[in-house]
Amino acid sequence: MSNARKVSRQHLVSQVLLKRFTMLGAAGSGWQLIPFDLDHPDRHHKLKGPRECGWIQDFVAFDSGSVEDLWRQVENQAREAFDAVDAGTPFDNPDHAEILRDLVVLHLVRSHRYQKVHRDAFVKVREDVLHGLTQGYTDELRRVARRETGLHLTGPQALGAFAERLIESSEPAQDHVSGKLFRVxxxxMFQKVRAKVASWQLEVISPQQGQFLIGDTPAITLRRDNGGTQYGMAVGDATTIVLPIGPYHLIALGPQNRTFQVPKALVDELNAVQILAATRYVYFHPRSGLETFVNDGVRARSGR
Incomplete structure (x- = not known):
């Protein structure tokens, strides 16, 4: 990998996907949608273009150019698959289902949620290593400290500080700081999840009434059982992964390729999950009339 080309402004929600929630604005304003700030629901939510929404600064800090190229390979094929969905022929070309499945995986992995999972895992490993060194290798730590500093460390606080210094100077810790570890x-993870869901089929869902919205963490694992709908579990524990791809279509990975409509109650439930799973923003079509629904969802979200 090369760090020669840096891309700082990185979309976690693809522009090609966000554009499907837009309408053509006033003269010269281009295609626009509503970005609703869940942290400030009472604020006036100005219309914005897809380029201004769904992005984060330096999400992948190391070798960002090459990883953006990887995502673009999926995103560049999405328009043709979207056209097939809109025409009611999503399965006429088998490639379209594969492209849409890859789009689901891309948004599941390239997400705020996965970034947090990665960071939490690194912190846990670091804590385990520190505990292991200070509890199981105290004599070795003292010898290394004496050799490197000339000091004879005795107390647990001094040994702990030296162990932390050793960990921070290690290659994995340095790669974590630079972002290389997350980049790799x-x-x-994209390739691993892609392989895991390769045998899952594609469901194309349309609302009988109402519209779908999309959050800034839009690909969501779901499990439905007698206890209701749960979200955010590991892929292996989920019964489906959903991704809205426009006001009138949502795709879900399931046991068979099919298209079907769902009642407004289920549309509302799926929209509510988008609100709950979002980090800060949800996006919707300017004429969807979803502002009141999202405001109600903010109250439910505050009780998570």
């Missing part, structure tokens, strides 16, 4: 991890 996110691509490996």
């Amino acid at each position: 991890s996110i691509e490996e």
